[in-house]
Amino acid sequence: xxxxxxxxxxxxxxxxxxxxxxxxxxxxxxxxxxxxxxxxxxxxxxxxxxxxxxxxxxxxxxxxxxxxxxxxxxxxxxxxxxxxxxxxxxxxxxxxxxxxxxxxxxxxxxxxxxxxxxxxxxxxxxxxxxxxxxxxxxxxxxxxxxxxxxxxxxxxxxxxxxxxxxxxxxxxxxxxxxxxxxxxxxxxxxxxxxxxxxxxxxxxxxxxxxxxxxxxxxxxxxxxxxxxxxxxxxxxxxxxxxxxxxxxxxxxxxxxxxxxxxxxxxxxxxxxxxxxxxxxxxxxxxxxxxxxxxxxxxxxxxxxxxxxxxxxxxxxxxxxxxxxxxxxxxxxxxxxxxxxxxxxxxxxxxxxxxxxxxxxxxxxxxxxxxxxxxxxxxxxxxxxxxxxxxxxxxxxxxxxxxxxxxxxxxxxxxxxxxxxxxx
Numbered sequence: 001x002x003x004x005x006x007x008x009x010x011x012x013x014x015x016x017x018x019x020x021x022x023x024x025x026x027x028x029x030x031x032x033x034x035x036x037x038x039x040x041x042x043x044x045x046x047x048x049x050x051x052x053x054x055x056x057x058x059x060x061x062x063x064x065x066x067x068x069x070x071x072x073x074x075x076x077x078x079x080x081x082x083x084x085x086x087x088x089x090x091x092x093x094x095x096x097x098x099x100x101x102x103x104x105x106x107x108x109x110x111x112x113x114x115x116x117x118x119x120x121x122x123x124x125x126x127x128x129x130x131x132x133x134x135x136x137x138x139x140x141x142x143x144x145x146x147x148x149x150x151x152x153x154x155x156x157x158x159x160x161x162x163x164x165x166x167x168x169x170x171x172x173x174x175x176x177x178x179x180x181x182x183x184x185x186x187x188x189x190x191x192x193x194x195x196x197x198x199x200x201x202x203x204x205x206x207x208x209x210x211x212x213x214x215x216x217x218x219x220x221x222x223x224x225x226x227x228x229x230x231x232x233x234x235x236x237x238x239x240x241x242x243x244x245x246x247x248x249x250x251x252x253x254x255x256x257x258x259x260x261x262x263x264x265x266x267x268x269x270x271x272x273x274x275x276x277x278x279x280x281x282x283x284x285x286x287x288x289x290x291x292x293x294x295x296x297x298x299x300x301x302x303x304x305x306x307x308x309x310x311x312x313x314x315x316x317x318x319x320x321x322x323x324x325x326x327x328x329x330x331x332x333x334x335x336x337x338x339x340x341x342x343x344x345x346x347x348x349x350x351x352x353x354x355x356x357x358x359x360x361x362x363x364x365x366x367x368x369x370x371x372x373x374x375x376x377x378x379x380x381x382x383x384x385x386x387x388x389x390x391x392x393x394x395x396x397x398x399x400x401x402x403x404x405x406x407x408x409x410x411x412x413x414x415x416x417x418x419x420x421x422x423x
Contacts, residue, residue, distance in 0.1 A: 046259030053262030055131035066105040067139035069231030078150035093219035130185040137192035236374030264340040343398035350405025354412035369415035
């Protein structure tokens with residue numbers, strides 16, 4: 001009886017925090033996005049799917065460098081007990097700093113791409129200016145996301161995300177059908193620009209934006225205190241997570257095979273929906289409880305147990321149903337992807353088990369521990385994936401995903417305990 005009451009209380013608490021509202025938004029977005037990806041995969045060749053994955057991997061990594069962690073510093077600073085005016089000031093300074101840093105890096109990327117340093121594939125070289133433009137637009141959007149997340153405007157965040165994402169997905173489907181892979185990236189950019197327009201318009205409705213005031217630059221040192229470590233943590237984490245794609249793009253020449261592997265990796269997105277929602281909700285609360293050890297640990301145990309159960313059920317579901325679903329939908333076109341999928345799904349599930357631990361470490365202000373976890377995993381993955389690619393080809397990269405997942409969760413658990421003991 002008491003156990004049932006505790007479960008009901010946990011569900012009531014997470015509902016009050018906006019979890020189910022944000023989860024329903026993320027689910028709707030991911031279902032529609034997943035359907036659009038399947039539609040795009042049906043239109044494009046496996047080789048083009050591989051090119052999209054390579055460009056998206058560069059975008060993910062360079063976005064972290066370009067944004068310099070100012071979205072993370074915004075989340076940390078604005079989730080603390082500060083006045084509303086202070087929080088708005090931190091948002092405005094983060095927006096200005098992000099705009100300056102992202103435009104600077106984008107120009108450097110264009111120069112390097114001109115000399116073919118990112119890929120020898122001519123189409124990838126042509127796509128990079130379009131595919132990496134969201135370095136600017138998405139980085140600015142993520143600052144807004146962090147701000148709304150920090151001030152606990154979860155319903156507003158989910159509503160903004162739903163309306164804009166659905167429009168962008170419709171545009172991607174239509175333009176890809178009309179103009180192929182080039183249309184995909186035109187629509188991709190238009191979607192981010194639209195999201196930014198809505199964010200600026202909504203924010204200006206309840207506060208005057210003074211983004212381009214030189215005074216905002218004076219807050220650089222305050223942001224940088226949190227941003228530098230967070231940027232390094234996310235950069236190393238994403239490189240360690242996608243180092244397989246980076247190595248494959250240099251060592252494997254068969255773009256069709258890269259496409260099959262990339263498609264299998266893309267399907268694993270269904271595993272990330274709920275864990276990422278849990279992390280979005282809990283980081284501001286962990287940050288606000290960072291000085292209350294007993295309450296912090298109680299909240300962490302509750303949500304972490306729930307997270308493990310969700311990940312286990314999700315993994316079992318995708319392993320059972322995804323292979324049949326893909327074979328039926330594509331009539332065998334992407335069957336070669338199915339040999340990689342189980343290993344990639346298990347590897348990513350292991351990484352996702354640490355989602356709440358990493359969020360809790362961030363909330364405690366011990367961001368350097370996330371850096372150590374990512375650095376150890378990156379070194380391990382570089383060595384193991386390189387060796388595995390040499391001996392087993394693309395299957396070796398899939399096998400390595402499982403080993404890398406184990407290393408990541410073990411390191412994350414060790415450093416979480418260390419951070420907890422230092423409270």
